[in-house]
Amino acid sequence: MRIRVVNPNTTRAMTDTIEQCARAVVGAGTLLDAVTSATGPASIESHYDEAMSIPGLLAAIREGEADGVDGYVIACFGDPGLDAARELATGPVIGIAEAGMRTASHLGRGFSVVTTLERTIGRAVDLTERYGLQRFCLGIHACRVPVLALGADPEARRVVTEACRAAVRADGSDAVVLGCAGMADLCADIRAEIGVPVIDGVAAATLTVQSLVTLGLRKSGRGEFARPPAKPYAGLLASFGSG
Amino acid sequence: MRIRVVNPNTTRAMTDTIEQCARAVVGAGTLLDAVTSATGPASIESHYDEAMSIPGLLAAIREGEADGVDGYVIACFGDPGLDAARELATGPVIGIAEAGMRTASHLGRGFSVVTTLERTIGRAVDLTERYGLQRFCLGIHACRVPVLALGADPEARRVVTEACRAAVRADGSDAVVLGCAGMADLCADIRAEIGVPVIDGVAAATLTVQSLVTLGLRKSGRGEFARPPAKPYAGLLASFGSG
Amino acid sequence: MRIRVVNPNTTRAMTDTIEQCARAVVGAGTLLDAVTSATGPASIESHYDEAMSIPGLLAAIREGEADGVDGYVIACFGDPGLDAARELATGPVIGIAEAGMRTASHLGRGFSVVTTLERTIGRAVDLTERYGLQRFCLGIHACRVPVLALGADPEARRVVTEACRAAVRADGSDAVVLGCAGMADLCADIRAEIGVPVIDGVAAATLTVQSLVTLGLRKSGRGEFARPPAKPYAGLLASFGSG
Amino acid sequence: MRIRVVNPNTTRAMTDTIEQCARAVVGAGTLLDAVTSATGPASIESHYDEAMSIPGLLAAIREGEADGVDGYVIACFGDPGLDAARELATGPVIGIAEAGMRTASHLGRGFSVVTTLERTIGRAVDLTERYGLQRFCLGIHACRVPVLALGADPEARRVVTEACRAAVRADGSDAVVLGCAGMADLCADIRAEIGVPVIDGVAAATLTVQSLVTLGLRKSGRGEFARPPAKPYAGLLASFGSG
Amino acid sequence: MRIRVVNPNTTRAMTDTIEQCARAVVGAGTLLDAVTSATGPASIESHYDEAMSIPGLLAAIREGEADGVDGYVIACFGDPGLDAARELATGPVIGIAEAGMRTASHLGRGFSVVTTLERTIGRAVDLTERYGLQRFCLGIHACRVPVLALGADPEARRVVTEACRAAVRADGSDAVVLGCAGMADLCADIRAEIGVPVIDGVAAATLTVQSLVTLGLRKSGRGEFARPPAKPYAGLLASFGSG
Amino acid sequence: MRIRVVNPNTTRAMTDTIEQCARAVVGAGTLLDAVTSATGPASIESHYDEAMSIPGLLAAIREGEADGVDGYVIACFGDPGLDAARELATGPVIGIAEAGMRTASHLGRGFSVVTTLERTIGRAVDLTERYGLQRFCLGIHACRVPVLALGADPEARRVVTEACRAAVRADGSDAVVLGCAGMADLCADIRAEIGVPVIDGVAAATLTVQSLVTLGLRKSGRGEFARPPAKPYAGLLASFGSG
Structure with a gap:
């Protein structure tokens, strides 16, 4: 079974951390x-960043399909491009x-999310609604540490904790759910320090994909998530037009 | 007051129709x-198309800002890139x-939507939830006419009606709410034929923007919809990195 | 196009203010x-006042129909008699x-309402539910200034601000949405002072009606909002019986 | 204990039927x-009728307060004027x-409502939302019999059944919940004929009021449902101004 | 008419108090x-206690059916076993x-619940959702007094108040709704002391059952709440197998 | 890692099938x-059966704790006793x-459930609400095959398919989600025959537990799901009193 984690920002150091946490x-x-x-x-901290990360993400999914990948993780807490990626991918x-x-919802009455910038x-609020998780999400909080400072700044770990x-x-x-892929490697330490379950979404998503592939589950090929109809694309993104 | 309607697909003929309906x-x-x-x-008929239309849309918003535009309409029924566009634009x-x-919600108990492909x-369902319109939306139906056939195919008008x-x-x-910008010019005829109010979103959005500008309302410059933080962008989309 | 704003209380001075703000x-x-x-x-500050304002409001709508009015604004933040008025009126x-x-929901993640008495x-809570606006309404607050003091009391402006x-x-x-028609003329000043968009519902509703009339939209003549069946009325309100 | 059932329409024959069903x-x-x-x-079959029934209803509540009534039933399936009546009344x-x-919600998974005109x-839909009963209300159906025909027309009973x-x-x-006070006397027969519980709201509300009075429960005198502030009323309804 | 209140814990002293309050x-x-x-x-203070109280409760319902009881109250604020009890009982x-x-929802905009342990x-949150009462329940608070201390500890009354x-x-x-059957006898005193309506669920449920029986309402014998199919039961609970 | 699947009914043959599907x-x-x-x-087909299955289920959880089990699956589609089991267990x-x-919610817009008796x-409806899955659950259907006939009756497979x-x-x-643990071994065949993803909850839950244990996640030991307070139990279930 091949699983690919896609880091939809362009910062390779963050991909390395993510890969380590997923492999574990x-x-x-x-x-x-x-x-x-x-x-x-380089990092995703606005609706604008998120929207602009999606073409790169989708290119990675297409490459994955060519490589015979069985399932994918989108390693950004905004779950960017999820619907479009599901159209392209054969696996989950x-x-x-x-x-x-x-x-987190399996562990008790409710969880908190700690994200980066306010x-x-x-x-994150929108996503709790999309996934039907409002009644489990008791609060969403910003630690005010920018994404790329999470890895670089020695103080960041303390602030997030x-x-x-x-x-x-x-x-x-x-x-607590960590609200950024860049926090993946902080998970175990924070859990140890605060004495409460702390969840890294990268690891959680990796195991969810592994479970779906093990169960032999793929999306139905019909309907809303069938492969998109082929059509001409123009301009800078013309190469994406093979649909 | 300057209002700009952005057609987020790359089909100029459709823009012409849209412009006419908005100007009216x-x-x-x-x-x-x-x-x-x-x-x-060339047309937006999947989550993939929608995601891939957003960079072009956002480039148009940025150009609009340089041109001193006071407000924008996104002329696609998926409202692609709305949050990101609000971050970039000064006006609504x-x-x-x-x-x-x-x-449509002002006209009675509830409305139907007629969209293109199933x-x-x-x-459209997701958007009714996002805007709090579920209790007004009584049904969403596909006419099964592709977007670009709406203008070209003489039979399409009858099928949509x-x-x-x-x-x-x-x-x-x-x-009835018409679920595609490409149906804008069918609105008056359908209304006349079926004897029920029919709403073209292009005209409706244009007047909403005009009203907001008249009221002097702009987004607050703080918080979630403030201009996105500047940062480096890599690869094909590097030029979008001025944030 | 003729638009009529109905002040459903009986205080003429408040109507004058409202008219000025709408005309602008x-x-x-x-x-x-x-x-x-x-x-x-004389002012609407309870469910009782609101209920008792509706016959006068509906008489004004009937008069408006005789005068060929194309659309109406109900200038009280409880939106009293809205359903009944929609039955009587041909236009919006x-x-x-x-x-x-x-x-306000177009301007960001969410708004606050500032109303008069607690x-x-x-x-106001009930209306956010009726219109599907709960997720946009982040709080409703009373400034504790009675309606008629808004115009008269020089201190009121400061308290509301x-x-x-x-x-x-x-x-x-x-x-911020101003929760009383009597605050209409405070809108620009408060906006200037607090540096955040402030919305006067009178102006907003007037432009909404103007947009609907421009779009040629009238309620469907069938169903729940068709003209009410004629029938005998007795007692003090017998004259309302022409339905 | 004194309970008063208020028929908010002006048809005395209907009041007599209602009284009999409540007394039983x-x-x-x-x-x-x-x-x-x-x-x-004379009957309530539109939003207009409902709004125009409220002054008479509230006058009856005020009279009831003078008579020392302990609790009230509003005998119309639109529950007209409920909030205002609660402000005026000392009891429930x-x-x-x-x-x-x-x-009906106590009797199983869910109920149907059968009302008069479409x-x-x-x-009725609005009221299920107000009372938090959407998940119990499985359907609302019109029998298309006008209110005043319920008592007069021998065929009506069969149609409603x-x-x-x-x-x-x-x-x-x-x-099944009967959606009109004018159906109160049909309840037992319909239940016998269709072999399913059928609920007459008049009897149900009467016992709810009796229970509340037995429990010694009155609204809190503070806040939203305190007696409305006294103020001048003008015109036809000037006599209602004693608040 | 015979009504039986079932105390689903095994503490007889608490049953005596409950009986007194219901009889009154x-x-x-x-x-x-x-x-x-x-x-x-001996008391119900966890999901475990609640689950383990249900066999005894259901045995009491079966006995009640043999005794010709017309309706039942479940006297624990978790409403344990309600669905199963409705299957067994002929009456409400x-x-x-x-x-x-x-x-409590009939008395104003909203209520608070005061329960025992956190x-x-x-x-209690789950039950507000089940019954569609979220919009009326403004808060749920623990007084941190264990169930059996409510009757025994002279200090408890003050803490609850x-x-x-x-x-x-x-x-x-x-x-305020008292969130434990063991608080039933505190109701009148707390109400007197805090000057706000206080509701004891035991008395409220008793009158609800009395009303349903008076109205002749029984569950429909078909569908989800029909008597459960007979089948073999094994082990400690084998005697419950008569269905 | 030790995972235990608890079949909360007393039919050993069904446990064997379940075990095979989970092991796979x-x-x-x-x-x-x-x-x-x-x-x-012997099977769970009513609220009564479900309630009566919980003591046996909880005894199995307690035994599991003594055996050092790391996580549990409750193998009945009603998820009986879930909250109580979470109090007892250290693992998920x-x-x-x-x-x-x-x-199923990961595979597209929405799923159907096929359960046993109507x-x-x-x-099942209640559970979609509890888990926030209403917007993904498009319908729940009964195949009208009793639980124990699923394994025994050669016709059953065809009817379920x-x-x-x-x-x-x-x-x-x-x-499609199979709405009974007794359907676990039909999953692959039905999927092959109808050409749409079919989900067996036993396998899905087993992998969810395996993932949670891999992630090192246990419930927090505090609050609602802490171990229940020890207390005396009386009668038939006295042995359950060690809390």
Whole structure:
């Protein structure tokens, strides 16, 4: 079984971290790799960044199809391009927000989300509605650390940890979902420090994909998520026109 | 006052129709133009097409800002890129699905939507939830006419008209919302034939924008919809990196 | 095009203010007037007042129909009598709560409402549900200034302004909706002072009606909002019996 | 204990039937009477009729307060004027739609409503939302018999019965709620004929009021439902101004 | 008419209190008794306790059917076993959470619940959703007094009273629902002390059952709540197998 | 890693089938066994059966804790006793309804459920609400085959298959969830025959538990799902009193 994690931003160092965290959880028979988007923003911190990350993400999915990949993880907490990726892929595609929050919902009455910048909270709210998780999501909090500072800044780990601790107290929640793929490698430490389950969506999504592939489940080839109709594309993105 | 209608597909003939329909409703003091996206799909009929239309749409918004445009209409019934466009624009941005369905909600208990291909129904469902319009939307129906056939095929008009008539009967609705910018010029005729209010979202969104500009309303410059943080972009889309 | 704004309370001075604010926004070709209800409460600050304002409002609508009015605004934030008015009128009827809150929803993630007395908050809550605006309405706050003090009391303006500023801070909202027609003339000043979009429902509803009339949209003549069946009425209200 | 059932239309014969049905269920110590509204429509079959019935209803509540009445039933399936009546009354006020549908919710998974004219269905839908009963209400159906024909027309009983039978079959429901006070005296017969629980809201509301009074429960005197502030009223309704 | 209140815990002293409170409100013609479960927990303070109380509760219902009981109250605020009890019983079965919260909903905009231990709050939340009462329930608060301390501890009354007072202030609610059958005898005193309506679910449910029996309403014998199919049961609970 | 599947009915043959289906999907390092409840109904086809299955289920969980089990599957589509089991267990507990339906939600717009007897549909509806899956569940259908006939009756396989095919057509769904643990071994064949993804909740839940254990996730030890307080139990179930 081949699973591919797509980092939809263009920062290779972040892909490396993500790959490590995903590899740590898959089963013996699973080949896992992670790829970095070839085009788009260095990090995703706005609706604009998210929208502009999708062509690169979709190119990676198409490449994956050519490589015979069995399932994909979208490693950004906005779950960018999920519907379009599902149209392209033969196997399952899972975003880390969906997987992280759903996993947390199994652990108690409700969870908190700790995300990066305040402006990303709105997207997380939208996703709780899309996935039917409003009644489990007790609060969404920003730690105000930019995505790329998560890996670089030694202070960041402390700030994120304290934001998680504060979120649990404020919301009375049973678990914390880390709201950025760039926090994946902080998960175990934060859990140890605050004594509450902490969920990294990258690992959670990887195992969700592995489970779906094990179950032999693929999307139905008909209807809304069938492959998109082929048609001409113009301009800078003309090469995407093979549909 | 300058309003710009952005056609996020790359088919100029469709832009011409849209422009005509939008111009027909604006006030004396409003300058209105319509622009065609410079890159992306010839028509939008899948999540993939929609995602790939957004870079072109956002480039058009950026150009609009340079031109001093006061407000924008996104002329595709999926309201693609709405959140990102709101981050870029100083003035209001309205999608035709939001405007068309909201306008219809003022006319009675509920409306039907008639869209193009069946696979586009799901996106329309998502939008009714996003805008809080589920209780007004009594049904969403596909006429099974592809977007570009709407203008070209003489039979299309009849098929769309019959789909509208059938939708009203099936749903017991008070009005029909046309679920594609390419249906804009069919609106008056269908209304005349079926004797029920029919709403073209292009005209509805244009007047919503005109109203917002008249009221002097712009988004708050703070928070989720502030201009996105500047950052490096790589690859094919590197030029979008000025954020 | 003739638009009529109906003030459903009996205080003529408030009608004058409302008329001025509505006139300031309509297009060149729109004739706008405002009328004062001939019967009922001097101000609307309870469910009782609201219920008792409706006969006068409906008489004004009937008169408007005789005068060939093309569309109506109900200038009270409880949107009293909206369904009944829609039965009587041939053209569109819009309440200022619906228009104000919907307009605000276009400007960001969510808005706050600032209303008059605390006891009016409940009605505003009900209206957010009716119009499907719960997810956009982040808070409803009372400034505790009675309706008729809004125009008379020089201190009132300051109190309302501070309530708006506090609401934005408490709710993290992107805009404020003024929750009383009697606040219409405060709108521009408050906006200037607090630096956040502030929406006056009277102006918003007037432009919504103007847009609907421009689009040629009238309610369907069938079903729930058809003219009510004629029947005998007894007692004080016998004259309303012509249905 | 004194309970008063208010018929908010002006048809005395209907009041007599209602009174009989309500009297049949109250306890030994309960004094029950029914009063006919002194002003407004002969029957309530539109939003207009409903709005115009409220002044007469509220006058009856005020009279009841002078008479020392302990609780009230509003005997129209639109529950007209409920909020305003609660402001005026010291004891509980219950509408027959609320009581009938809530009672039905205790009997199984869900119920059907059978109302009079099709145009009244919308109001019933609104009330299921207001009372949080959407998940129990499986369908609302019109029997197309006008209110005043219910008592007069010998055929009406058969039509209503068949509509109830058809509703149960169509909705797979466990019970039927009769959607008009004028159907109160048909309840036992329909139940016997179709072999499914049938609920008359008049009897159900009467017992709900009796229970509330027995429990010594009155609304809190503070907040939204405190007595409305006194203020001047003008015109035809000037006498209502004592608040 | 025979009504039986089932205390689903095995503490007879609590049954005595409950019986007294229920008897105090029934009509002259109603025979009321209360029974203690023969097996299970001494008090219900967890999902585990609740689940383990149900066999004893259902045995009591079966006994009641043999005794010709006309309706039942389940006297625990988790409404344990309600669906199963409705399958077994011919007459109505009402839980005290449903009855208490619904009764409170008639008294104003919304109510608070004051329950025992914090860990029981989750179940109360679930029940507000099940009964469609979310919009009326403004807050659920724990007084942190264990169930069996309610009767025994002289301090408990004061703690519960203060928790009720605090809940009203925090939630701005119109009424308080007592979240445990063991608080039934505190109801009148708390109401007197805090000056706001306080509802005991035991009394409320008893009168709801009395009303349903008076109305001649029984569940439909078909469908989901028909008597369960007979089948073999094994082990400790083999005697329950008569279905 | 040790995972235990608990069959909460007392039919050993069904446990064998379930065990086989669960074993087929787990990873190399996972020890999986399935146990049959020691007490309660031979099959679960009513709310009564479900309630009576819970003591046996909880006894099995307690035994599992003594055996050092890391996670549990509840193998009945009603997810009986889930909350109580979560209180008892240190590791994760997942019901097959939750896992099956959630897994299906990853495959497209929505799924159908095919359950056994019609009277079980209501419970499935309740569970879609509890898990926030209403918008993904497009229909719930009964095949009218009793649970124990699923394994025994050669005709049953055909009936279930046709019910699945019909459900997809009626609902326009992307996948079918099998609504009974007794259908686990039919899954592959039905999928092959109808050409649409078919989900067996037993396998889905087993992999969900395996994923949670791999991620090192346990419920937080505090709050609602902490171990229940110890207390005396009386009567037949006295031995359950060790809490």
